[in-house]
Structures are given as structure tokens and as C-alpha cells.
Amino acid sequence: MDFVNRFEEALNNGYIKAFFQPLTRTISGKVFGAEALARWDxxxxxxxxxxxxxxxxxxxxxxHKL
Structure with a gap:
């Protein structure tokens, strides 16, 4: 797939989505933040x-457009 040429279209049509992955402290198991991950749908x-x-x-x- 030619990602570079289809990127603007994907942005304009909402095909690029943010997913949030929790960041957890190892010892306590408590969530202390989140990491944003991009997915192209x-x-x-x-x-x-x-x-x-x-x-x-x-x-x-x-x-930078992402």
C-alpha cells in the first residue's frame, strides 16, 4: 500500500485513529498515564x-501531521 500518497485522504476521512494504552506501575499495578498509538483503519x-x-x-x- 502506498501510505504516503494515501495519507492526506486517510486524515481527511478519519481513517487515522488514536488508541490509548494505559501505562501501569509495575509494583503497585496502578495506572499512571496513557500512551497514544495511531492506527490506520x-x-x-x-x-x-x-x-x-x-x-x-x-x-x-x-x-508532524499525524
């Missing part, structure tokens, strides 16, 4: 993990 391919598109966005200087 493509209508054709389904949910695309960040490992498949983040590097392309960084290489093409588009990561």
Missing part, C-alpha cells in the same frame, strides 16, 4: 498497525 485493508506506516511518514517528513 483502511476501508479496504482494515486496521493497519503503526509499524507499517510510521516509518514511511517519517521518511517523507509527514509525521
Amino acid at each position: 483502511d476501508p479496504e485493508r482494515g486496521l493497519i498497525p503503526p509499524g507499517e506506516f510510521i516509518n514511511s511518514l517519517e521518511e517523507h517528513k509527514l509525521i
Whole structure:
């Protein structure tokens, strides 16, 4: 998939979504924050993990738009 050329469309159509993963203290087990993770929910391919598109966005200087 050509992530770079489809990125603007994905942003404009809401295909890029934020998912929040809790950060937990090891000893207490208490949640102390969250990490935001981007997922690309493509209508054709389904949910695309960040490992498949983040590097392309960084290489093409588009990561700031994320």
C-alpha cells in the first residue's frame, strides 16, 4: 500500500485513529498515564498497525501531521 500518497485522504476521512494504552506501575499495578498509538483503519485493508506506516511518514517528513 502506498501510505504516503494515501495519507492526506486517510486524515481527511478519519481513517487515522488514536488508541490509548494505559501505562501501569509495575509494583503497585496502578495506572499512571496513557500512551497514544495511531492506527490506520483502511476501508479496504482494515486496521493497519503503526509499524507499517510510521516509518514511511517519517521518511517523507509527514509525521508532524499525524
